[in-house]
Amino acid sequence: MTSRPVPAVSPGHGGLDGATARRRYVTVSFLFWLPIGMSIATGVLLFTERGMGLAAIAGFYAVHSLTAAAMELPTGGLSDVIGRRPVLAIAGLLNLTAFTLIGLGAAGWAIALGMGLMGLARALSSGPAEAWYVDTVHAHAGPDADLRTGLARGSSATSAALALGTLLGGGLPWLLGLAPGLGEWPAETTGGLVIPLSVPALLGALVEGVFVLYVLSALPEPPRPRTTLRQVMGGVPAAIAAGLRLGARDALIRRILLTASAAGAALAAVELLTPGRAAALMGTAESGALVFAGLACAGFLCSALGSQLAPLVARFTGGSERAVLASLGLVTLGLTLLGLTTHTMSPLATTVAVTGYGLVYLGLGAAGPNENDLLHRRVDASGRATALSVQSLSLQLVAAGAGLGAGALPPGPLPWLLAATAVLAGALLWARRAAPAPPHHGPSATGGPVAAPVPAGPLHDTAPEEIHPHARPT
Numbered sequence: 001m002t003s004r005p006v007p008a009v010s011p012g013h014g015g016l017d018g019a020t021a022r023r024r025y026v027t028v029s030f031l032f033w034l035p036i037g038m039s040i041a042t043g044v045l046l047f048t049e050r051g052m053g054l055a056a057i058a059g060f061y062a063v064h065s066l067t068a069a070a071m072e073l074p075t076g077g078l079s080d081v082i083g084r085r086p087v088l089a090i091a092g093l094l095n096l097t098a099f100t101l102i103g104l105g106a107a108g109w110a111i112a113l114g115m116g117l118m119g120l121a122r123a124l125s126s127g128p129a130e131a132w133y134v135d136t137v138h139a140h141a142g143p144d145a146d147l148r149t150g151l152a153r154g155s156s157a158t159s160a161a162l163a164l165g166t167l168l169g170g171g172l173p174w175l176l177g178l179a180p181g182l183g184e185w186p187a188e189t190t191g192g193l194v195i196p197l198s199v200p201a202l203l204g205a206l207v208e209g210v211f212v213l214y215v216l217s218a219l220p221e222p223p224r225p226r227t228t229l230r231q232v233m234g235g236v237p238a239a240i241a242a243g244l245r246l247g248a249r250d251a252l253i254r255r256i257l258l259t260a261s262a263a264g265a266a267l268a269a270v271e272l273l274t275p276g277r278a279a280a281l282m283g284t285a286e287s288g289a290l291v292f293a294g295l296a297c298a299g300f301l302c303s304a305l306g307s308q309l310a311p312l313v314a315r316f317t318g319g320s321e322r323a324v325l326a327s328l329g330l331v332t333l334g335l336t337l338l339g340l341t342t343h344t345m346s347p348l349a350t351t352v353a354v355t356g357y358g359l360v361y362l363g364l365g366a367a368g369p370n371e372n373d374l375l376h377r378r379v380d381a382s383g384r385a386t387a388l389s390v391q392s393l394s395l396q397l398v399a400a401g402a403g404l405g406a407g408a409l410p411p412g413p414l415p416w417l418l419a420a421t422a423v424l425a426g427a428l429l430w431a432r433r434a435a436p437a438p439p440h441h442g443p444s445a446t447g448g449p450v451a452a453p454v455p456a457g458p459l460h461d462t463a464p465e466e467i468h469p470h471a472r473p474t
Contacts, residue, residue, distance in 0.1 A: 016220070018137045022150040024218045028088070032125055033203025035099060036118075037165020040296065041101075042173060050106050060115045065400060070111070072126060072393040082136070084128035085219045085273045089103065090123035090213035090356035094206050100110030103201030104193045106304055127388030130154065132219055132377050139222075143336040149371040152310040159304030159365060169200040170293045253378055253387070254372050255429045257312070257394045263364055263428025264399035266331055269419035270299075270338075270360055272403050276411075277353070281345055299361040306365025313366050318371035321430050323450040327367035328427035332420050334359030339416030393454040 016024075079087040094117045102112030129401045133154065135143045173196035278292040306327070314323040336357030342351040372388075377463065379387045402422070408416040 009257060010053050015360045016136050017140055017146060018150070020132055020139070021136040022153060025129060025150060026157040028129045028211070028215060028219070029154045030094075030161045032088075032092070032129070033158045033161035034165045035201075035207045037300075038169035038200040038207075039099070039102070039168050040162070040169060040293075040410035042169050042197050042200050044142055046195075046201070047111060049195060049197050050111070052108065052111070054317065056108055057172065060111055062413075062420060063112050064115040064119040064122075065396070067116045067124045069393065069396050069400070071120055071123035072389045079124075079128040080124045085215055085221055086216045087128045088219070088403055089212050091121040091128075092215060094118070094121035094124070094210050096212070097257060097448050099201045099208060103198040103205065106193070123389070126392040129219075130372065131389060131443045132221060135221065148311045148314060148369055152307045155307035155310075155365060155368050156304040159300045159307060159368065163300035163304070164299045165204075166300065168203075171218050172199050172203070173197050181376040213264055215450055234348035250378055252374060256375050257391060258264050258429055259367070260391045260394040261398040262328065262423045263331075263367070264395040265402040265419050265422040266335060266360060266364065266394075266395070268333065268399040268402035269406050270357065272336075273415060274357065274407050277342070277441070280351065295357060299357060302358045302361040303365035305365075306362040307369055310366045310369040314373075318450075319433075320373050321433055323370040324367050324374075325430035327370070328423055328430070330363030330366070332363075332375035332424045332427060333421035334361075334363060335423060337417055339413035339420060342411070342413045342416065348357065359375055403411045 037126065044057055047060065052060075097120065098114040098117035101110050101117070104113060105111045130151070133150055134147060137150065139149060176196040176199065191377050274295065275292045278295065282291055310327075314328060317326050334356040337352050337359070338459045341353040341356070373389075374388055375391065402419065406419070409415045409418075
């Protein structure tokens with residue numbers, strides 16, 4: 001009897017096995033998103049305390065969103081050219097600077113610069129960590145290795161970090177105010193630079209420093225050819241063009257991008273309309289903000305639970321494509337429940353609305369790992385981070401447009417139901433299975449033919465040949 005071939009282990013990945021790579025990917029995901037979660041509860045209040053008006057605050061967040069959208073594809077291509085680890089480290093350093101500026105800045109330009117740097121860091125981080133994990137697992141176990149579990153745990157870690165960060169960010173200033181004199185002491189000793197509301201941002205800067213050190217020490221990757229600045233700048237546009245061609249050449253990737261757009265419409269409606277409903281329910285903006293913070297934390301936990309259940313949903317439904325269909329159906333149901341309960345605040349309607357809110361995040365959490373599992377079987381290592389950036393860009397652009405549209409519509413069920421319709425259209429894309437990728441010559445680890453990945457572009461793939469991912473149906 002002949003034994004099955006054992007995949008070669010890439011020395012550039014430090015000989016990490018799948019479990020170790022998964023743990024490190026989960027840790028990186030948690031450390032990156034924890035400071036961002038800490039800024040959610042206090043961001044607007046901190047800027048208001050610094051004397052900024054609502055128009056200025058809206059401008060700060062616009063700087064963040066526009067910077068992230070504009071830099072999404074260029075930075076995804078940069079990761080495919082110079083490597084995952086340096087790009088992640090740069091993202092951490094940018095966030096460290098951003099949180100310091102936001103925590104200490106009293107001038108509008110300092111806050112705007114901090115928000116812009118945070119948007120740039122967001123764009124830089126949208127693909128490299130996940131691409132590193134997939135590359136490492138394929139290097140150790142071959143292209144047939146299971147990715148879904150690791151992707152689900154990474155997504156759960158992100159949601160858990162946001163939930164914990166939201167609670168910490170909202171609770172720290174309140175705790176500082178409980179002790180007599182403790183809340184005033186930072187402002188008195190720093191001339192007003194540090195106030196209780198700025199403590200979460202400054203603590204976030206410290207966490208970002210830990211994140212950078214962890215990335216540099218725990219994420220080995222194969223050495224890439226030495227490149228000059230000119231070569232880097234020449235390779236990035238090629239990666240961008242390759243990313244834009246992904247949807248045109250492969251129907252499955254096109255479905256994934258359209259599904260990301262539908263998710264953007266859902267998130268825009270939820271994030272824009274829920275705070276107002278919470279304030280209307282409680283009677284004041286302050287108590288409504290407190291309720292929304294708790295609701296947002298619960299939503300992140302639902303998303304984490306959905307991500308953990310993603311492999312189970314795929315097994316129960318018969319594959320990742322059917323799992324995405326079922327998960328988006330859950331999101332559609334949640335948005336519909338939110339829309340149908342807008343005109344009443346009875347206890348029953350409120351319970352139904354909260355249930356709908358949870359279903360939205362539960363469904364999005366379950367859909368994400370299954371979508372990305374399909375995506376990684378369709379692209380090769382030279383364009384993996386670029387593909388993730390295109391996916392993120394699709395979500396962000398549609399979210400921006402859907403948010404503007406929802407804000408222009410009259411209040412009531414219409415914005416919610418339009419978002420539900422968009423998600424339902426995205427779900428129906430998965431009603432029919434996509435055609436498999438063309439087979440690649442050579443046996444797989446299971447003895448069958450290996451499907452060839454769709455190359456993301458002309459960039460030279462510097463990873464060892466044995467870690468090329470293949471098109472894997474899930």
